[in-house]
Amino acid sequence: MTEFVSRFIAIPDLLAASPILAIGLTLTAFFVGNWLFARIGKPLWMPPVLLSAVILSAVIAVLSIDYVRYQEGALWITVLLGPATVALGIPLYQQIHHIRALWLPIVVTLPLAATMAAVYAVVIAWTLGATPEVLASLAPKSVTAPIAIGITEQLGGSVALMMGGLLITGVVATLFVDLLAKWLPVEDERILGFALGLNGHAIGTARAFEISHTAGAFSSLGMGLTGVFTALILPLVFRL
């Protein structure tokens, strides 16, 4: 009987030898997270990716699966980020006519605001004594995840820390845009949408689509252009 129990306890470790356990667990957490997100009324401060990740982390910890081993198996999923990043070029192309309509404000705002989004974070963290690895993980905080993962790897940062920063940035950018829109005030939906996408990547874009379709389109555009611009500029700046 004790032998049976010990065989039972060893199951997760034995199954973890193949990537299929990591794939199964990730998929399960993804669906459970999405279901739970809908059940608790789709709150802005708790994006589904965070919900799913918390569930997944808890399951990995409870089954005492080795984290590095999990990541090796999950490579079957994360390797798809490459083609998924390429796929972002299609919605970007579909939004490009907005640039023609409003090219001057976009051309002036984008380089300045996208650069400052990284500069503010890096300068504040550097002043408070963060290490170069942490700085490299914070720099792409306003960039959409698939692009930001590529940037952080190029800069030598921690992808895990960057992902955490990315989530927090998306959530607080959404709150700050709502707050400052009232204070300043800014009522133009195109400006609000662009600011949401530029600073708050996909999380901001989800909020922008709640404001209006126009805000959503400008947010997608802001997110796409920020991703491309930051990916091109940051590695060059960090080299110096």
Added chain:
Amino acid sequence: MPMLRGFLILVLFFLLGEALRVLFLLPVSGGVLGMILMTLSLMLRGRVNDDLATASQALISVLVLLIMPGVVGVFFLASQFSGQWLAVAAALLLGTFLSVLTTLLVMKGVLRLSAQRRSND
């Protein structure tokens, strides 16, 4: 099949981006280079092929799934960065507040200026 055909196009653009990165020692990831090449080629063609639209929609709709393993790392590697949490929190909160403020003010200002110039003409 249409989905797989579209997926193949995405994979080919990604491989092309990676090849360019290695060839010219570019600091930008192959995915971003592939995305830029994709946008440029669509601008030249002027339309999106159906297979490509199907495959890209499918991948974009599961982006959350693809980034989840990366997010999970935060909970397991957090102890590595102990002692730097104040710097991280300040950079994220204050930094994001300042960058949202900058974006709104600059864009509002430029829009107002270009509207004024148009009314003066």
